[in-house]
Each structure stands twice: as C-alpha cells, then as structure tokens.
Amino acid sequence: MSGHSKWHNIQAKKGKADAARGKLFTKIGRELAVAAKGNPNPSTNSKLADVIAKAKAANMPNDNIERSIKRAAGDFGDRDYKELTYEGYGVGGAAVIITTLTDNNNRTAGDVRAIMSKHGGSLGTTGSVSYMFDNKGVIVVERTPDLDEDTVTEYALDAGAEDVVTEDDAYEIYTTPAGFSEARKYLEEKGLTFLQAEITMIPQNKITLPEDKLETFMKMLDKLDENDDVQTVYHNVELPEEEEEE
Numbered sequence: 070m071s072g073h074s075k076w077h078n079i080q081a082k083k084g085k086a087d088a089a090r091g092k093l094f095t096k097i098g099r100e101l102a103v104a105a106k107g108n109p110n111p112s113t114n115s116k117l118a119d120v121i122a123k124a125k126a127a128n129m130p131n132d133n134i135e136r137s138i139k140r141a142a143g144d145f146g147d148r149d150y151k152e153l154t155y156e157g158y159g160v161g162g163a164a165v166i167i168t169t170l171t172d173n174n175n176r177t178a179g180d181v182r183a184i185m186s187k188h189g190g191s192l193g194t195t196g197s198v199s200y201m202f203d204n205k206g207v208i209v210v211e212r213t214p215d216l217d218e219d220t221v222t223e224y225a226l227d228a229g230a231e232d233v234v235t236e237d238d239a240y241e242i243y244t245t246p247a248g249f250s251e252a253r254k255y256l257e258e259k260g261l262t263f264l265q266a267e268i269t270m271i272p273q274n275k276i277t278l279p280e281d282k283l284e285t286f287m288k289m290l291d292k293l294d295e296n297d298d299v300q301t302v303y304h305n306v307e308l309p310e311e312e313e314e315e
Contacts, residue, residue: 090128096300097124098137099170103150105141115250122253122266126209148172155181156198159289159304160189161282164198166270166303167293177298184296188289189282201305202270205231206249208242208256209265216240216261228255239264272305283308 101124104117111118117138124134153174155167165185171177182192210221212235221240225233229248234241244252246268253266278286286306293299 092294093127094124094129094133095297097127097129098133098140099150100300101134101137102140103152103170105138107141109138109141115254119250119253119266119268122257122263126263126266153177154195155192156195157185157192158190158198159185159306160285161276161278163190163276163278163286164201164272164305165190166199166202167299168301168303169298170300171298173298177296180296180298181293184289184292188285188292190289199270201274202272202303204246204268205271206244206246206252206268207265207271208244208249208253208263210240210242210256210261211264212236212239221261224256224259224261225252228252269301270303272303275305275307277307 097120100120101117104114104120108114108117111121121134124137150170150172151174153169153171155169155178157165157167159165167181169177169181178192185191208230210216218233218235218240221235221242222233225240225242228242228244229252230242230244231248232243234243242252242256249268253263256263283306286304287308290302290304293302
C-alpha cells in the first residue's frame with residue numbers, strides 16, 4: 070500500500086524546540102516509571118518494553134530512560150498513578166481524546182475541563198467521540214536505500230502486522246493493539262530502528278476548521294500539552310503542515 074508522507078513534518082515537529090523535547094521526555098519518563106512499577110525488567114514486562122521503544126523512537130537518551138525506570142523503585146513507586154482517558158469536543162465540533170497519568174483524579178479532571186471550556190470546547194462522556202477513531206499499533210521505520218519495500222513488508226507480515234504503508238521517506242506498519250508488543254519485538258530482532266513505536270488513536274476522518282477557530286483549537290492543544298498530567302492528545306483536526314503530529 071502506498072501513500073504520500075507527512076512523516077517529515079512529524080520529525081520536524083519533534084526537533085522543533087529543546088523545551089518541547091524536554092516536556093516530551095518528562096511525559097515519557099512518567100510513563101516509563103508507571104510501566105516499570107512492580108517489574109523493572111523489560112524482558113518480562115512487555116508494557117515497559119513497549120514504552121522503552123517509544124522513548125528510543127523519540128530520541129530520549131538512555132540515561133534518562135534508566136533514571137525513569139529506577140524512579141519506579143523509589144519515591145515514585147509509592148504514588149498511585151492511574152491512566153485516565155477523557156473524551157470531548159473542541160471548538161467547531163472537533164473530536165478530542167486526552168490520555169492522562171495522574172495521582173489526583175479530581176485535579177486532572179478539573180484542569181482538563183477548564184482548559185477545554187476556556188477554548189470553546191467541552192468534556193463529553195466515555196464513548197462520545199472514540200468511535201470516530203481507530204485504535205492501532207503504529208511502528209514507523211525510516212526508508213533507506215538498503216531497506217526495500219519487499220523486505221519491510223515481509224518482516225511486517227511475519228510479525229503479524231495488519232498493513233504496511235510505503236511513504237516517500239518511511240514505512241508505516243500497523244498492528245492491532247493486542248499484537249503490537251509481539252510485532253515490535255520481532256521487528257527489533259530483525260534490526261529495524263523505529264521513528265515511532267506506540268499504540269495510538271487514528272481519526273477515521275479529519276475536519277478543517279476556519280482560521281479563527283483553528284487558532285483557538287491550537288491554543289487549546291498547547292495548554293493541554295503544558296499540563297503535567299496530560300500524556301497525549303488525539304484529535305481529528307487537519308493542522309497546518311508545520312504543526313502536523315499524529
């Protein structure tokens with residue numbers, strides 16, 4: 070399956086600013102510490118191994134990864150973090166899914182609700198927008214002269230992937246959420262290096278907002294990203310190319 074790539078836009082965004090990179094590392098670090106709680110060995114903890122792959126794809130230094138895992142055995146391990154997901158609407162009827170890691174449900178719910186309300190949005194009920202997204206494992210591999218499409222497709226199918234999309238500068242491998250860990254492990258063993266490796270929510274269709282509403286929506290995304298409890302924000306809005314993410 071072929072397509073035209075937005076991958077260079079994702080890479081450009083990842084490297085855009087040290088501050089943004091630091092924020093990303095902080096969020097992934099918390100995810101690592103939560104995944105490592107109770108079992109810091111990625112060989113027997115597939116959830117932790119998945120998050121390590123995500124961290125490496127984001128170019129998180131190994132020292133940071135190791136420190137985050139060690140935090141699970143320290144004072145962080147005494148805190149009861151929960152993964153909570155919120156669904157709702159942004160300005161213009163945009164569908165938004167927000168994943169969080171929090172030790173205070175009331176604080177996080179209040180913060181998320183306030184940010185959305187201030188920017189013309191509102192929280193919805195569970196299931197109110199998730200039906201507009203597909204939950205998929207996504208593994209992105211850089212397209213290089215010594216890694217041809219046939220080889221990647223063969224590896225992906227052997228790994229149990231559902232689909233492979235060949236872009237201008239990358240191969241995008243899609244799996245079921247349940248099959249992601251095994252596929253990721255198999256492809257790592259084949260020596261592939263990932264640009265992205267995570268379970269994500271992909272909008273089935275995207276909407277275009279008028280310029281004034283788009284500006285408001287992007288301000289909301291920035292405020293959500295600044296919140297320490299928020300891990301990831303998924304949405305169905307077509308962003309300007311330099312802001313494309315998912």
